[in-house]
Amino acid sequence: xxxxxxxxxxxxxxxxxxxxxxxxxxxxxxxxxxxxxxxxxxxxxxxxxxxxxxxxxxxxxxxxxxxxxxxxxxxxxxxxxxxxxxxxxxxxxxxxxxxxxxxxxxxxxxxxxxxxxxxxxxxxxxxxx
Amino acid sequence: xxxxxxxxxxxxxxxxxxxxxxxxxxxxxxxxxxxxxxxxxxxxxxxxxxxxxxxxxxxxxxxxxxxxxxxxxxxxxxxxxxxxxxxxxxxxxxxxxxxxxxxxxxxxxxxxxxxxxxxxxxxxxxxxxxxxxxxxxxxxxxxxxxxxxxxxxxxxxxxxxxxxxxxxxxxxxxxxxxx
Numbered sequence: 001x002x003x004x005x006x007x008x009x010x011x012x013x014x015x016x017x018x019x020x021x022x023x024x025x026x027x028x029x030x031x032x033x034x035x036x037x038x039x040x041x042x043x044x045x046x047x048x049x050x051x052x053x054x055x056x057x058x059x060x061x062x063x064x065x066x067x068x069x070x071x072x073x074x075x076x077x078x079x080x081x082x083x084x085x086x087x088x089x090x091x092x093x094x095x096x097x098x099x100x101x102x103x104x105x106x107x108x109x110x111x112x113x114x115x116x117x118x119x120x121x122x123x124x125x126x127x128x129x
Numbered sequence: 130x131x132x133x134x135x136x137x138x139x140x141x142x143x144x145x146x147x148x149x150x151x152x153x154x155x156x157x158x159x160x161x162x163x164x165x166x167x168x169x170x171x172x173x174x175x176x177x178x179x180x181x182x183x184x185x186x187x188x189x190x191x192x193x194x195x196x197x198x199x200x201x202x203x204x205x206x207x208x209x210x211x212x213x214x215x216x217x218x219x220x221x222x223x224x225x226x227x228x229x230x231x232x233x234x235x236x237x238x239x240x241x242x243x244x245x246x247x248x249x250x251x252x253x254x255x256x257x258x259x260x261x262x263x264x265x266x267x268x269x270x271x272x273x274x275x276x277x278x279x280x281x282x283x284x285x286x287x288x289x290x291x292x293x294x295x296x297x298x299x300x301x302x303x304x305x306x307x308x
Binding site: 082085086087089090093094098101103104106107109110111113114115117118120121122124125127 | 218225229242257259274277
């Protein structure tokens with residue numbers, strides 16, 4: 001009878017002990033698991049933030065490059081326009097009033113130009129002859 | 130060597146270039162051949178055939194009687210010498226010049242440059258207004274395009290000024306716009 005009681009007591013104590021141990025171990029394991037999840041989450045957040053930062057930097061850089069290219073191209077167009085200004089205006093004048101400029105109306109202008117170059121023309125003709 | 134200018138026959142302004150000169154030479158040679166052959170056949174004075182306006186002009190300007198063989202021979206020699214030795218210029222215009230225009234131009238060239246200068250006319254629509262003159266060794270660009278090139282700085286200056294200072298008109302438009 002005492003032995004049975006003793007056995008029951010021992011079993012009960014053993015159960016208690018096991019219960020405590022298991023609970024304690026489980027708690028520890030769950031705590032570790034939770035910590036590792038948090039760590040992984042933090043890593044992911046850090047990584048995403050770094051990626052965002054890199055994208056922002058690249059976007060800013062690209063925007064700057066595009067802006068510079070636009071400015072350079074605009075400058076190039078302006079320079080080309082300035083270089084060819086006389087051809088552009090000549091073409092415009094011809095297109096606008098080319099049909100209306102009679103050669104007879106130009107005679108005075110042509111003779112004035114010939115007069116301005118007269119000496120050079122005479123010199124060249126005499127040397128050529 | 131250019132033909133002697135002092136005692137040389139006068140070239141009328143109707144004779145502009147080599148084409149006219151060639152035409153005159155051929156006509157004179159045909160006239161010479163015809164008159165010579167008619168004289169041989171008939172043995173007497175033969176009437177002068179109808180001459181071109183240019184030939185008439187040439188004879189009248191130089192007071193020559195083309196019935197005279199000596200006059201014809203001298204004239205022919207002179208024309209051939211011109212064809213070989215006369216100074217030539219080439220002028221290009223944006224359109225075909227009228228005969229009146231050519232006459233005035235040739236008059237100026239014969240009085241100011243050389244009394245026997247021959248002019249070849251070319252067409253260059255791209256020059257717009259003005260002309261381009263080419264001599265033996267030189268190229269004179271007297272076109273509107275060249276004038277624009279020479280005055281380019283003035284144009285650029287005006288363009289820059291108009292860019293920096295808005296005009297009164299645009300300012301008035303800006304004021305009216307909000308209403």
